Amino acid sequence: MGDAVLRTPEVREALDALLERRTDETRLTSMGAGSDDLDDGRAYLAATVDGGWHVPTWPAEHGGRNASPAENHLIGSVLREYVVPDLYPFAIGLGMVGPALLSHGTAQQQDRWLRPIASGAEIWCQMFSEPEAGSDLANVALSAQPDGEEWRLGGQKTWTSRAMWAQWAICLTRTDPSQPKHKGLTMFVVAMDAPGIEVRSLRQMNNDAHFSEVFVDGAVVPDEWRIGDIGEGWRVAMTVLAHERAGAGSRGGGDGSRRGARLPIWLADLERLDALSAPALRNEAMQIHATDMASRWTSQRAADEARAGGSPGPAGSGAKLRTVESYKGRAYTANRAAGAHGMLEDGHGYIETVTAPSMSIRGGTDEIQRNILGERVLGLPGEPRLDRDAPWRDSRKGML
Numbered sequence: 001m002g003d004a005v006l007r008t009p010e011v012r013e014a015l016d017a018l019l020e021r022r023t024d025e026t027r028l029t030s031m032g033a034g035s036d037d038l039d040d041g042r043a044y045l046a047a048t049v050d051g052g053w054h055v056p057t058w059p060a061e062h063g064g065r066n067a068s069p070a071e072n073h074l075i076g077s078v079l080r081e082y083v084v085p086d087l088y089p090f091a092i093g094l095g096m097v098g099p100a101l102l103s104h105g106t107a108q109q110q111d112r113w114l115r116p117i118a119s120g121a122e123i124w125c126q127m128f129s130e131p132e133a134g135s136d137l138a139n140v141a142l143s144a145q146p147d148g149e150e151w152r153l154g155g156q157k158t159w160t161s162r163a164m165w166a167q168w169a170i171c172l173t174r175t176d177p178s179q180p181k182h183k184g185l186t187m188f189v190v191a192m193d194a195p196g197i198e199v200r201s202l203r204q205m206n207n208d209a210h211f212s213e214v215f216v217d218g219a220v221v222p223d224e225w226r227i228g229d230i231g232e233g234w235r236v237a238m239t240v241l242a243h244e245r246a247g248a249g250s251r252g253g254g255d256g257s258r259r260g261a262r263l264p265i266w267l268a269d270l271e272r273l274d275a276l277s278a279p280a281l282r283n284e285a286m287q288i289h290a291t292d293m294a295s296r297w298t299s300q301r302a303a304d305e306a307r308a309g310g311s312p313g314p315a316g317s318g319a320k321l322r323t324v325e326s327y328k329g330r331a332y333t334a335n336r337a338a339g340a341h342g343m344l345e346d347g348h349g350y351i352e353t354v355t356a357p358s359m360s361i362r363g364g365t366d367e368i369q370r371n372i373l374g375e376r377v378l379g380l381p382g383e384p385r386l387d388r389d390a391p392w393r394d395s396r397k398g399m400l
């Protein structure tokens with residue numbers, strides 16, 4: 001871990017001692033679809049944390065190895081030779097809360113929370129969305145009221161993925177309704193087993209039930225669990241979301257493609273189904289493959305930019321749109337190639353096909369990503385935002 005430049009054989013030697021190599025037969029789920037498996041991810045993270053192999057850019061004392069972006073990239077590409085399970089259950093901690101704590105957390109908060117995230121010992125969820133605050137996230141109403149050295153929380157969150165597994169949540173709250181909507185927000189960490197927190201599971205059309213409604217009634221949070229200053233919750237939320245978008249295609253699970261393999265696994269599967277001999281399907285598959293490669297590189301660039309510490313840019317929105325497009329393309333093409341069998345639950349591409357529509361919604365909808373690109377990259381005029389400067393409590397909730 002010192003100043004010496006890391007080389008591929010060294011990484012391989014270390015990972016050989018910890019992980020199994022992938023073969024052409026290795027199959028992995030992705031984004032938690034159709035799987036409630038926590039054990040594989042936990043075992044993988046526990047095995048890799050001492051070497052800092054999964055979050056290499058984090059400080060060594062918090063489960064990383066102080067890696068440079070180049071070393072991080074090298075480790076990521078060597079990791080593709082190994083079985084990295086679907087880390088969906090751990091993704092909020094690894095990909096969003098960890099980076100946000102590194103940017104905005106106190107030393108004490110980093111000491112308490114980062115290493116258990118990196119080791120898989122603790123799972124996190126993201127309590128941002130509410131019935132009246134999805135795309136219009138700054139409309140969050142869940143209130144946090146000061147009570148001595150503590151805060152008392154009340155309200156409702158919805159679409160909280162992983163809430164029933166999580167020990168901790170990063171929770172966006174309204175602390176000052178007299179301020180304009182983006183200004184009266186504050187971010188807290190909430191213990192999911194605290195009195196006053198009730199999690200109710202929702203079932204998706206892919207049969208997964210690992211996202212939830214969360215009802216909060218008088219839950220108490222100590223002030224030392226506040227992330228960032230009072231009224232600075234929007235800034236912290238933007239850091240979390242930029243990392244979410246940039247990390248949409250990050251390591252763990254995915255299509256299971258093995259570095260050095262002749263074909264990515266999804267294409268090898270299509271070949272096995274004899275789908276690649278049909279010119280139309282072959283053409284479609286190649287277009288998706290090209291999008292997929294562009295998507296991986298853009299995600300990598302966006303994630304590197306976000307990790308580099310500067311303010312995370314709109315590249316994550318482009319990365320997210322491409323990741324969604326390639327996920328859908330792979331799912332629908334594979335499913336169609338399977339013919340009638342693809343309509344059955346164990347059919348090829350079935351789980352991915354019934355999971356794919358949600359990809360355009362979670363982490364901010366496609367329309368919102370395009371708005372961000374339109375305004376921040378193309379310089380198009382912004383949307384009318386009539387309630388931007390008025391006190392939040394006077395604004396028409398749920399309207400832009």
Ligand SMILES: Cc1cc2nc3c(=O)[nH]c(=O)nc-3n(C[C@H](O)[C@H](O)[C@H](O)COP(=O)(O)OP(=O)(O)OC[C@H]3O[C@@H](n4cnc5c(N)ncnc54)[C@H](O)[C@@H]3O)c2cc1C
Nearest residue numbers: 126127128129134135159160161358361362363364365367
């Ligand atoms: C599988 C899944 C997992 C999720 N996990 C989490 C989680 O862990 N934590 C969390 O906090 N949230 C989570 N979400 C919530 C997700 O972030 C929201 O669903 C999303 O931001 C959209 O908000 P909404 O559902 O309220 O839809 P709305 O905001 O009501 O949008 C409805 C429709 O209107 C469109 N629209 C809205 N505003 C505009 C606009 N200004 N311009 C153009 N079109 C617009 C939208 O694109 C959409 O098509 C999850 C969602 C899904 C589906």
